[in-house]
Amino acid sequence: MVQQKRRTHIDFIGPIKKDHPVIFTESALVGIIEGYLRKYHLVEVDALIPQSIFQFPLMWDEKTFWNADYTNEYTEEIIHDIYLNESVKFFDIIRLAIMNIKKDKGNVTSEWKYLRIRLVEDTMVSLSEIKPTMINTPACFEATVIGVEPKMMYIKTAWFECPKGHPGNEIPCDKYRKLQTPVCQYSEGAAACGEKMRLIPEKSSQDYVQGIVIQEPIESTKFGNPVEHDAKIADDLVGPLRVSQKLKMSGILRTVIDRKTNENEIYYDIISYTDTLHSKEAMPTDDELKQMKKDSKEPDFMLKLIKSFVPEVYGLDSVKEALILGLSGGVRAKTKRGSINILLLGDPSTAKSTLLKECAEIITKSLYTSGKSASAAGLTAAAVKRPNGMWMIMPGVVVLCNDGFVFIDELDKATPDDRSSLHEAMEQQTVSIAKAGMHMTFPARTSIFAAGNPQSGKWEMALSAAENVNLPPTLLSRFDIKFRILDVKDYNRDSQMAQHILNQFTEVVEKLYSREFLRKYFSYINTLKPLMTTEASQELLKTYRDLRTKSKDQEAVIIDTRQLEGLIRLSTAHAKCYFREKITVEDVVHAVRVYFESLKSFGFDPESGAVDQTTFFSSAKTNKETTFWNVFQGVDEEEKGGVLPESLIKKLAESTQFDEESARRAVEHKHSRENKIYMNKEGRYMRV
Numbered sequence: 001m002v003q004q005k006r007r008t009h010i011d012f013i014g015p016i017k018k019d020h021p022v023i024f025t026e027s028a029l030v031g032i033i034e035g036y037l038r039k040y041h042l043v044e045v046d047a048l049i050p051q052s053i054f055q056f057p058l059m060w061d062e063k064t065f066w067n068a069d070y071t072n073e074y075t076e077e078i079i080h081d082i083y084l085n086e087s088v089k090f091f092d093i094i095r096l097a098i099m100n101i102k103k104d105k106g107n108v109t110s111e112w113k114y115l116r117i118r119l120v121e122d123t124m125v126s127l128s129e130i131k132p133t134m135i136n137t138p139a140c141f142e143a144t145v146i147g148v149e150p151k152m153m154y155i156k157t158a159w160f161e162c163p164k165g166h167p168g169n170e171i172p173c174d175k176y177r178k179l180q181t182p183v184c185q186y187s188e189g190a191a192a193c194g195e196k197m198r199l200i201p202e203k204s205s206q207d208y209v210q211g212i213v214i215q216e217p218i219e220s221t222k223f224g225n226p227v228e229h230d231a232k233i234a235d236d237l238v239g240p241l242r243v244s245q246k247l248k249m250s251g252i253l254r255t256v257i258d259r260k261t262n263e264n265e266i267y268y269d270i271i272s273y274t275d276t277l278h279s280k281e282a283m284p285t286d287d288e289l290k291q292m293k294k295d296s297k298e299p300d301f302m303l304k305l306i307k308s309f310v311p312e313v314y315g316l317d318s319v320k321e322a323l324i325l326g327l328s329g330g331v332r333a334k335t336k337r338g339s340i341n342i343l344l345l346g347d348p349s350t351a352k353s354t355l356l357k358e359c360a361e362i363i364t365k366s367l368y369t370s371g372k373s374a375s376a377a378g379l380t381a382a383a384v385k386r387p388n389g390m391w392m393i394m395p396g397v398v399v400l401c402n403d404g405f406v407f408i409d410e411l412d413k414a415t416p417d418d419r420s421s422l423h424e425a426m427e428q429q430t431v432s433i434a435k436a437g438m439h440m441t442f443p444a445r446t447s448i449f450a451a452g453n454p455q456s457g458k459w460e461m462a463l464s465a466a467e468n469v470n471l472p473p474t475l476l477s478r479f480d481i482k483f484r485i486l487d488v489k490d491y492n493r494d495s496q497m498a499q500h501i502l503n504q505f506t507e508v509v510e511k512l513y514s515r516e517f518l519r520k521y522f523s524y525i526n527t528l529k530p531l532m533t534t535e536a537s538q539e540l541l542k543t544y545r546d547l548r549t550k551s552k553d554q555e556a557v558i559i560d561t562r563q564l565e566g567l568i569r570l571s572t573a574h575a576k577c578y579f580r581e582k583i584t585v586e587d588v589v590h591a592v593r594v595y596f597e598s599l600k601s602f603g604f605d606p607e608s609g610a611v612d613q614t615t616f617f618s619s620a621k622t623n624k625e626t627t628f629w630n631v632f633q634g635v636d637e638e639e640k641g642g643v644l645p646e647s648l649i650k651k652l653a654e655s656t657q658f659d660e661e662s663a664r665r666a667v668e669h670k671h672s673r674e675n676k677i678y679m680n681k682e683g684r685y686m687r688v
Contacts, residue, residue, distance in 0.1 A: 034068040157170055316351065342482075544559060
């Protein structure tokens with residue numbers, strides 16, 4: 001190995017310059033590492049057992065130490081030189097140094113050859129900050145694994161023999177894991193043998209190597225465009241890696257020279273990685289947290305949050321409040337999801353896209369996309385063929401934003417196949433794919449906020465939500481909260497909205513809380529896990545029973561079990577907004593009120609029981625049919641022996657689907673045209 005001149009980590013002005021190169025043998029390298037460990041990390045080494053994971057520090061200090069023989073003094077720059085030039089054998093050198101230290105106590109066994117080692121660096125860089133001048137330079141960075149190739153083997157130490165029977169030779173691979181076939185140097189006189197030696201695989205040592213694709217973490221990206229790189233891992237690093245896993249990595253930027261095109265491929269040679277559960281989300285300081293908790297005690301705290309949330313959008317307080325609860329999120333319980341899904345439907349130019357984009361700006365780990373430009377593979381996962389011919393499973397935005405948020409605008413423009421890919425992710429919180437002979441399941445604990453416009457350009461009141469926006473009932477039912485936003489003509493409201501828009505061009509919009517405050521606020525409360533109390537549970541049960549009782553029949557229900565789970569998540573989110581450790585009755589009441597507001601936006605009145613959930617999924621024609629037969633059955637049970645025409649028309653006119661004239665026409669249609677009812681001798685209608 002060649003010792004190289006010190007180069008600062010901060011500037012990254014180019015590769016390390018060579019100055020008076022000195023060649024080290026492997027035993028000399030082991031002695032250098034041993035001396036370093038004895039001086040600065042002897043306590044940690046003494047505490048190790050073969051099953052431990054030794055955290056080897058790779059710092060940029062100017063500490064000095066002597067080698068194991070006390071013949072030469074070095075600074076920590078020599079550690080970096082060894083790491084750079086002997087990256088393939090670096091961990092083996094550390095293991096041998098540790099074994100030498102352990103020999104002093106006589107407790108060295110063959111198990112120590114498999115001691116796991118991880119690097120710890122004090123300085124982090126971003127993948128987007130790494131430049132071509134950093135080729136062959138060690139760096140530490142955070143990255144998300146977005147693709148994994150099948151495992152392969154490479155020869156770590158090769159054994160070569162001369163075809164003429166001369167003594168063999170053991171040769172390690174170079175830092176690129178390549179082997180150079182040697183020539184026999186055995187001499188029986190003046191001239192050497194010169195024969196090309198043969199590789200003997202049976203006597204060579206091999207280990208795993210695997211290609212992966214890494215990407216800059218979403219929360220660290222600039223302008224929503226993450227940097228992507230190929231990388232390689234080897235030896236004991238191969239195996240426990242999974243797609244969508246976020247890691248802290250230490251590696252060296254390598255380049256593969258192509259003399260024909262002069263366009264060189266680059267990849268990262270990963271030497272070490274550790275799992276990281278935290279993200280770079282901005283958390284509030286102690287003083288800011290105290291102020292947040294103090295503000296939450298005020299009675300108008302939620303109103304202040306609403307006024308600070310997209311202040312340029314006039315009104316829509318109920319929608320903004322629902323989005324605030326959705327960004328707060330619930331708590332995952334066993335097999336039940338904790339993420340809240342929200343759908344905004346309605347006329348164009350009603351600020352749906354603006355609301356979603358503001359959410360994406362506030363939440364660090366999030367992505368904004370459009371249903372028109374996103375495919376099923378882009379949303380969930382896809383099998384991609386690599387340039388080397390291998391197939392690789394690549395995750396989509398829903399998987400990459402695991403434990404985060406995905407905002408999908410114009411969901412109605414996505415194809416049916418693309419939308420159906422969201423079903424599993426939205427309820428089971430996983431994404432499964434089986435393609436090209438590979439089967440994988442990814443975690444997808446992702447909240448999905450979506451928006452959709454009506455097919456005809458304007459919301460048609462006679463059609464259901466599913467028919468207006470061309471969304472299937474199975475997908476609609478997976479959203480906890482659905483809001484319909486209509487562009488209704490109202491002189492006073494229109495004037496106020498126009499004035500609000502004009503004020504944005506003439507004066508500064510006042511914000512009670514800044515976007516940075518909201519970002520830190522949601523980052524913190526998303527770490528809270530309030531517990532359900534007995535009182536809150538009883539209130540939810542009472543609400544569920546009352547709403548089920550108000551439902552007139554099986555096809556017209558106000559709430560079902562999936563929406564009950566949604567109320568639990570909304571109650572949890574409200575408790576988190578107020579920094580509560582336990583969910584109270586007040587949280588439940590507030591969550592139910594938000595749910596009722598969403599129903600009222602579709603013209604329902606849940607408090608009186610005038611709700612038909614099928615209106616989400618079927619048109620007014622279907623609902624009129626259901627209403628007609630429900631009323632007919634009710635009058636028949638009251639009057640016994642048939643239904644008087646005037647009684648039936650009167651009851652139908654009292655429903656929300658008919659007036660007196662349309663009720664009279666419907667009765668005549670059922671009698672004379674469809675022949676589904678007939679009149680008996682007493683002048684009463686009977687059902688066929």
